[in-house]
Amino acid sequence: DQQVKQNSPSLSVQEGRISILNCDYTNSMFDYFLWYKKYPAEGPTFLISISSIKDKNEDGRFTVFLNKSAKHLSLHIVPSQPGDSAVYFCAASVNFGNEKLTFGTGTRLTIIP
Amino acid sequence: DAGVIQSPRHEVTEMGQEVTLRCKPISGHNSLFWYRQTMMRGLELLIYFNNNVPIDDSGMPEDRFSAKMPNASFSTLKIQPSEPRDSAVYFCASSPRTSGRVQTQYFGPGTRLLVL
Numbered sequence: 001d002q003q004v005k006q007n008s009p010s011l012s013v014q015e016g017r018i019s020i021l022n023c024d025y026t027n028s029m030f031d032y033f034l035w036y037k038k039y040p041a042e043g044p045t046f047l048i049s050i051s052s053i054k055d056k057n058e059d060g061r062f063t064v065f066l067n068k069s070a071k072h073l074s075l076h077i078v079p080s081q082p083g084d085s086a087v088y089f090c091a092a093s094v095n096f097g098n099e100k101l102t103f104g105t106g107t108r109l110t111i112i113p
Numbered sequence: 114d115a116g117v118i119q120s121p122r123h124e125v126t127e128m129g130q131e132v133t134l135r136c137k138p139i140s141g142h143n144s145l146f147w148y149r150q151t152m153m154r155g156l157e158l159l160i161y162f163n164n165n166v167p168i169d170d171s172g173m174p175e176d177r178f179s180a181k182m183p184n185a186s187f188s189t190l191k192i193q194p195s196e197p198r199d200s201a202v203y204f205c206a207s208s209p210r211t212s213g214r215v216q217t218q219y220f221g222p223g224t225r226l227l228v229l
Contacts, residue, residue: 006155034217043117043204043220044156089156099144099210100169101218105155 003027004092006104014112019077021107023090026071030092034101035064035075038087047088048075077109085111115139117221119205125227131193134224137186138207146206146218147180147190156204162188163210195228202226 005024013019023033031052036044050057050064050073057064063076077084090104118137126132138145146161160170162182170180177196182188192199202225206218 002154036220041222043206043222045220046217049217091156099146099161099163099208099216100158101146102158103148103156105153 002105003030004090004102004104006088006090006107008107009105010108010110012110012112013080015082016079019075019080019084019109019111021075021077021088021090021109023073023075023104024071025073025092027092027102028071029094030102032093033064033066033073034091034093035062036089036091036103038089038106044089080111082111082113085109117205117207117219119203119221119224121224122222123225123227125229126195127229128196129194130228131191132195132199132226132228134190134203134205134226136188136190136205136221138188138205139219140186142207142209142219143185144208144210144216144218145182145188146208147188148204148206148220150202150204150223159190192226195226197228200226200228 003026034049035047037047038044048059048062066073087106087108089106091101093101120135144163147159148156150156159172160180165182180190202223204223206220208216208218
């Protein structure tokens with residue numbers, strides 16, 4: 001039973017445009033969310049996170065939005081660059097007292113030059 | 114900083130054979146995680162340790178899988194006997210656990226396992 005779902009296996013975006021990656025979750029206990037980025041033949045690397053007390057967190061070209069009522073979060077990349085081509089994983093956790101992360105299946109983002 | 118080190122990077126074996134995957138976490142990190150990545154299920158947590166003690170092994174698929182952490186700088190994930198459905202990429206990750214809060218996990222490059 002997938003508690004964290006990324007329903008789009010792949011996404012192609014023109015360089016310079018906005019990339020929007022989506023993630024849905026079912027467990028209402030989740031209160032901390034993360035995005036990881038993965039290049040081929042490498043392990044995932046942390047990108048950005050958000051606590052449930054916020055609805056937006058921004059870091060340079062990357063912004064994560066959280067809609068708790070809809071149990072939905074999204075990652076916006078503006079502007080998209082060729083180096084952003086990678087697989088993006090959404091992850092969720094109960095922040096306090098638990099280090100366990102539940103990951104989604106990933107979305108492969110391809111930036112078209 | 115060497116990062117998380119995993120070996121081997123690739124493993125091809127035949128069904129029924131024993132497979133041992135190895136991991137060296139980042140020095141000073143006291144939490145270690147083993148994940149499996151497949152197309153269908155994404156990244157699944159198999160087991161994690163804190164201060165060398167297994168905390169949650171609910172993701173270990175069955176008794177054929179076992180993991181140990183004999184000291185702070187080394188962990189193994191063993192599959193015995195291996196089956197074709199175990200073919201996947203296995204990642205090890207470590208994090209500096211503080212106060213039980215979620216910390217950034219740092220992943221190794223993974224071991225790609227193929228069981229024929």
